[in-house]
Amino acid sequence: MCTSTLETPNTNGNAFAERMLNAVNEASLMLMTSIGHRTGLFDRLAEMSPATSEQIATRCELNERYVREWLGAMVTGRIVEYNPATKKYHLPAEHAACLTREAGTDNIASVAQWIAVLGAVEDEVTAAFEHGRGVPYSSYKRFHEVMASESALTVVAALDDHILPLIPGIQAQLEQGINVADLGCGSGLALMHLAERFPKSQFTGLDFSIEAISNARGIAEKRGLRNVQFHVQDAAKWKLKHELDLIFTFDAIHDQARPDLVLENIRQALRPGGVYLMQDIAASSHVDKNIDRPLGPTLYTISCMHCMSVSLASGGMGLGAAWGKEKALEMLAEAGFENVRVEQLEHDILNYYYVCQV
Numbered sequence: 001m002c003t004s005t006l007e008t009p010n011t012n013g014n015a016f017a018e019r020m021l022n023a024v025n026e027a028s029l030m031l032m033t034s035i036g037h038r039t040g041l042f043d044r045l046a047e048m049s050p051a052t053s054e055q056i057a058t059r060c061e062l063n064e065r066y067v068r069e070w071l072g073a074m075v076t077g078r079i080v081e082y083n084p085a086t087k088k089y090h091l092p093a094e095h096a097a098c099l100t101r102e103a104g105t106d107n108i109a110s111v112a113q114w115i116a117v118l119g120a121v122e123d124e125v126t127a128a129f130e131h132g133r134g135v136p137y138s139s140y141k142r143f144h145e146v147m148a149s150e151s152a153l154t155v156v157a158a159l160d161d162h163i164l165p166l167i168p169g170i171q172a173q174l175e176q177g178i179n180v181a182d183l184g185c186g187s188g189l190a191l192m193h194l195a196e197r198f199p200k201s202q203f204t205g206l207d208f209s210i211e212a213i214s215n216a217r218g219i220a221e222k223r224g225l226r227n228v229q230f231h232v233q234d235a236a237k238w239k240l241k242h243e244l245d246l247i248f249t250f251d252a253i254h255d256q257a258r259p260d261l262v263l264e265n266i267r268q269a270l271r272p273g274g275v276y277l278m279q280d281i282a283a284s285s286h287v288d289k290n291i292d293r294p295l296g297p298t299l300y301t302i303s304c305m306h307c308m309s310v311s312l313a314s315g316g317m318g319l320g321a322a323w324g325k326e327k328a329l330e331m332l333a334e335a336g337f338e339n340v341r342v343e344q345l346e347h348d349i350l351n352y353y354y355v356c357q358v
Helices: 002-007 011-040 041-047 053-059 064-076 101-106 113-119 124-133 143-166 171-175 189-197 211-222 258-267 296-313 322-333
Strands: 081-083 088-090 179-183 202-209 229-234 244-250 270-281 341-343 351-357
Touching: 011 041, 011 113, 041 053, 053 189, 053 211, 064 088, 064 296, 081 124, 101 143, 113 143, 113 296, 113 351, 124 296, 143 171, 143 189, 143 211, 143 258, 143 270, 143 351, 171 244, 179 189, 179 211, 179 258, 189 211, 189 244, 202 211, 244 258, 258 270, 258 322, 270 322, 296 322, 322 341, 322 351
Parallel strands: 179 202, 179 244, 202 229, 244 270
Antiparallel strands: 081 088, 270 351, 341 351
């Protein structure tokens, strides 16, 4: 067994075995990190002085036995500190800075939820390796919930200060009143943020998920928004001609069954002078150029277990998350976008922002 070789870690093989064992530990830690986020344990621990498992469980209104076992993973994973003399646990402030909801866009614990979401479809993805048909959206439990959480952290929080400024003059236009759409809008949090900020503009969110659109409509109604609407729509069959001034897609194009048709429809829907802003994964179309990309293995894992698979499940192209800048620019040109600028934001290592001017 490869574990025995760790006794004499002098060869490349031994070093690789140790690396893989470390990877198992880190993957296990991500599952526990996801649970820590969902149960609120990280948030409460950040507020508490050193405490016993009983005190922590009481504060969080959770079962002490489960909390104690979770704390065992956190201590051995060097995330939570433990004092054996007092049997008290403590979350250091520097760790809380990237594990709590207060951390905002730096909250890695929220991102850890994807490990469990993807792991839940392992059997179906494994079967797809043989039949090749992909796994449908309906198989991914909690997908829209976790996606909405990610959108709130990565898109909504960055819209005002980072994303909108990529389009010169667009904020003034939004204040005056223009027509805007978000394709693949999910639960619609980004669009609703804009609708609240720019009441003179009209906003339309489209997604082919009935669940996502139902969520979006419910939130919009609670917020009393009258300048935003949401529709269940396959973007490949969406037909408008010169009716919109601004269109967004956030991390959505590579998931589409027919991204080529979606991009063509976006081009046709824009008025002369309109703008399409596409946020999509910062990657190359060539795997060798992605070796040093941040979170490269994570990117291909998410693609294999979700992005590529849901596209194939709809009989689509299966571009995958790593379709890359080269392929993206090629497809944008084929759709009729001649003026494309690619930007990357300092705080966002995972995405490119394609600003396409009609």
